Amino acid sequence: MWSEFQFNEPYIGDDVTEINDVKLPRSYMDFMRKHNGGEGSIGETWLSLYRIEELQQINDEYEIKKYLPEHIVIGSDGGDEFYGIDSNGMFFNVPSLFDKQDITYLCNDMETFAEKVNEFWKNL
Numbered sequence: 001m002w003s004e005f006q007f008n009e010p011y012i013g014d015d016v017t018e019i020n021d022v023k024l025p026r027s028y029m030d031f032m033r034k035h036n037g038g039e040g041s042i043g044e045t046w047l048s049l050y051r052i053e054e055l056q057q058i059n060d061e062y063e064i065k066k067y068l069p070e071h072i073v074i075g076s077d078g079g080d081e082f083y084g085i086d087s088n089g090m091f092f093n094v095p096s097l098f099d100k101q102d103i104t105y106l107c108n109d110m111e112t113f114a115e116k117v118n119e120f121w122k123n124l
Contacts, residue, residue: 001114005040011052019055020065022072025089027110037075042114044121047083049075067098083117093120 011032018024037049050058050073059065059072062082070087071094077083080096086105091113093104106116 001042001118002040005038005042005047005114007035007038008051009036010034011036013053016052016055019072020059022070022085022087023089025085025108025110028074028085031110039078043118045081045117046078047075047114047117048078049083062098064098068094068100068103071100071103083113091116093117 016024016029032052035049037051039046039048041047055072055074062073064071064073064084068084071084071092073082073084073094075083082094082096082098083106084092084094086092086103089108090105091107091110093106095102104120106120107113
């Protein structure tokens with residue numbers, strides 16, 4: 001699934017445990033410590049995962065706390081679709097209009113995240 005994805009250098013900064021009161025899941029932080037995001041094709045779509053050190057600023061700029069309380073965004077498809085994590089540790093997709101009723105929950109584990117994103121686009 002990740003064969004055409006260009007990973008960033010590993011994250012070596014201070015521990016980040018939460019963004020906007022959303023606790024970051026262990027599987028996500030383990031992934032970020034190894035890869036710190038990146039971008040590329042994952043089958044049916046393009047995926048851009050933001051660097052951990054950019055998350056707070058990106059979530060503040062998009063006012064995620066205001067429009068999607070208890071959620072944060074961690075990446076996008078490079079266009080109008082965003083991916084994130086909610087306060088229950090669920091990974092999700094949401095269009096850029098940030099309407100909570102448009103959230104599609106995908107999984108609760110970073111190990112299956114790319115596969116579930118791919119399935120989401122394949123099944124549309």
